[in-house]
Ligand SMILES: Nc1ncnc2c1ncn2[C@@H]1O[C@H](COP(=O)(O)OP(=O)(O)OP(=O)(O)O)[C@@H](O)[C@H]1O
């Protein structure tokens with residue numbers, strides 16, 4: 001008999017309108033890294049929530065280390081040594097790392113002085129053991145996303161979890177941070193921990209996981225040994241058809257300039273100039289990729305383009321018209337669409353229905369509003385039905401689904417559907433495929449290329465060098481708030497773009513190339 | 521990114537220590553707002569019953585009083601007088617309207633403590649209109665009500681404008697404007713020729729909301745056309761909020777201001793619009809009290825408190841049009857049952873206790889989260905003790 005850490009047997013969980021898990025089986029061996037793969041809305045997060053006690057399954061059973069377990073709430077899970085790291089961290093911002101980690105463990109009342117130093121020592125110990133570099137005394141608000149995630153992992157380890165669930169941990173990380181996390185996972189494994197890893201990135205599964213269970217539409221498709229499976233096989237198992245990883249596109253045919261940015265300066269949240277005198281032009285019929293390491297002014301640039309931040313200097317022109325100080329709605333009316341980086345903050349009103357969110361930018365106009373300002377709900381729902389079908393957005397109750405009840409990837413698809421449907425002259429997209437499954441990414445890429453072929457201008461901001469390289473016609477590297485260099489995608493290789501992202505001028509790279517190691 | 525998967529919104533182990541499991545059942549009825557309200561009201565009455573038992577009285581008296589206030593049936597004497605029903609509806613009318621005021625702003629994400637001030641502005645303008653406008657039947661009263669609503673809308677709108685223009689807190693602004701409205705009202709009303717320190721000359725009949733047929737129908741109660749204004753307002757609230765693009769923009773702003781802004785909705789304009797409409801509702805309440813209850817204009821000697829009670833009504837009514845309508849009727853029922861309880865030997869304070877408890881229970885849903893946050897902090901101190909004892913263990917492990 002094999003030694004299983006977790007066995008989930010015939011787990012079924014229904015939500016109104018959807019069977020999120022339909023007799024799902026998952027068996028995780030002791031000490032392995034087990035990936036869970038599946039399309040957006042396949043039921044991965046639901047399954048993990050059942051394991052962690054957030055939802056109770058309608059039927060099915062769970063065995064932990066060979067013993068039947070009833071997990072009714074996260075406390076039960078914690079007692080069984082199960083820890084979970086959510087995509088959205090739950091840390092108290094003005095507490096230190098250590099305070100956050102010890103917060104909320106079972107209080108055993110024995111009175112004594114507050115010995116944070118002892119806890120700090122233990123946190124430091126754990127952090128050294130697992131290569132989770134954080135200073136136990138820093139405040140959460142001063143930490144980046146990657147470090148916050150390490151704190152979450154430390155928190156589970158502090159509680160002596162030996163089965164760790166990581167739900168899409170890499171979706172929020174920059175490529176370097178992903179590498180670091182992969183190293184941490186390897187460390188966890190070598191220390192005997194069992195890790196369940198949810199990710200849409202096949203490369204990460206190949207790099208980190210021993211076995212992989214694939215879900216499709218709430219059902220288990222099967223479990224495979226990762227070493228024996230190619231990325232293509234995994235993708236096909238998951239979506240049920242062959243997936244095209246290459247973006248098929250003809251060479252670009254750039255026309256007149258659509259977006260012209262000149263000398264733009266935008267103040268960042270810390271009062272410094274996050275964007276400094278940046279100039280960039282995007283023409284009709286081309287996709288320009290903005291490549292750069294996170295925190296080099298991309299977010300501020302996009303926010304200024306969208307009209308959410310006021311630039312302190314410079315101009316933005318759209319179709320030749322100065323829109324530097326135009327309102328958000330004027331920008332939309334003049335043909336700008338924007339897929340924001342932070343989908344929950346800027347992209348969706350989570351408490352509203354899917355059809356309302358799909359009309360969030362157009363509800364005030366015909367056909368959604370009549371002249372007297374009354375809404376036409378039939379038109380709003382019909383619009384949603386059309387986009388749901390076109391973009392394969394999966395939502396339990398169709399147009400009436402509250403967006404907060406939708407899976408993360410489907411929320412993202414909804415935003416992209418809304419923005420692409422504006423058929424804008426200029427499409428500004430930030431991290432468009434974060435959290436999307438490979439099938440959805442393929443479709444979104446096709447649609448972006450189709451927009452380009454219709455003569456639209458596209459500005460793509462992505463931390464994924466792969467995505468930038470595959471999709472863009474021209475690549476502009478941003479570093480410390482300015483454009484360091486631009487190259488045609490055809491002439492660029494990863495090392496070259498990586499070097500530019502690090503701030504090296506293209507000419508400089510060409511003369512020194514070979515001697516220099518490009519590192520993003 | 522701030523991506524919250526389904527799972528991420530559930531409670532996590534860090535927050536839930538064993539002692540908090542007692543709160544788990546709260547989650548169940550916190551799930552639906554309407555269910556929560558019904559349960560909360562039942563709990564309030566249950567608590568009221570227990571308190572009456574505790575002070576050694578018969579809770580039957582309370583229910584008999586409530587029944588009489590609602591239907592006019594007097595069980596003890598076996599007589600029926602429909603006047604009680606009229607009084608109940610009349611008392612509920614301003615409560616419904618101030619509840620709508622509070623609720624409307626709340627839906628747009630604003631906390632309108634200013635319904636009291638807007639109510640006073642409406643009341644004062646209505647009184648002036650009654651005394652100074654030409655005394656044409658129907659026309660005068662309609663004008664008076666409309667002017668009251670418009671004036672209160674401006675009063676509320678100012679707050680929205682301050683918020684939009686200077687990002688001034690609407691809470692502070694409304695509280696200040698409440699006092700300004702109060703003293704301004706006293707000052708201008710006392711300046712009316714013939715007014716003394718508590719009342720003006722009598723208002724003309726053409727400016728009164730009295731409806732003869734309603735009085736006949738309800739055996740001479742105070743019920744007047746104001747009740748129809750309240751019903752129309754409930755419908756208007758629902759229609760504006762759910763069926764117009766203005767309401768769409770307000771709801772979006774209230775639920776996620778950043779996303780609303782990013783979608784081209786002008787949150788500043790939403791603030792002004794919602795506060796103006798909220799003000800209009802409160803102003804209607806003022807006009808109805810001014811033109812329906814007394815035959816004369818009043819120099820206010822204190823707050824009437826309808827505005828403040830509106831906060832409770834909106835809370836229990838979940839800030840939806842019909843919810844507020846029903847909640848207003850409930851609070852009106854408690855108010856109109858008060859004297860009837862007293863006559864049955866039930867302390868009248870019981871109704872205050874019940875409405876207070878209902879509000880406390882409703883607030884518990886929000887308070888529940890605050891409680892959790894507070895527990896976290898409290899737990900930290902205790903936790904450190906534990907951490908200390910575990911450090912030793914941890915160091916052995918490591
Ligand atoms: N609380 C809920 N209420 C209603 N439906 C829900 C709820 N949680 C999840 N669902 C639905 O269950 C299905 C599975 O969702 P789940 O979040 O498990 O997907 P997922 O595999 O994690 O997807 P993704 O890759 O997009 O994160 C989806 O159709 C989703 O809409």
Ligand SMILES: [Mg+2]
Pocket residue numbers: 044045046407408409525
């Ligand atoms: Mg998920």
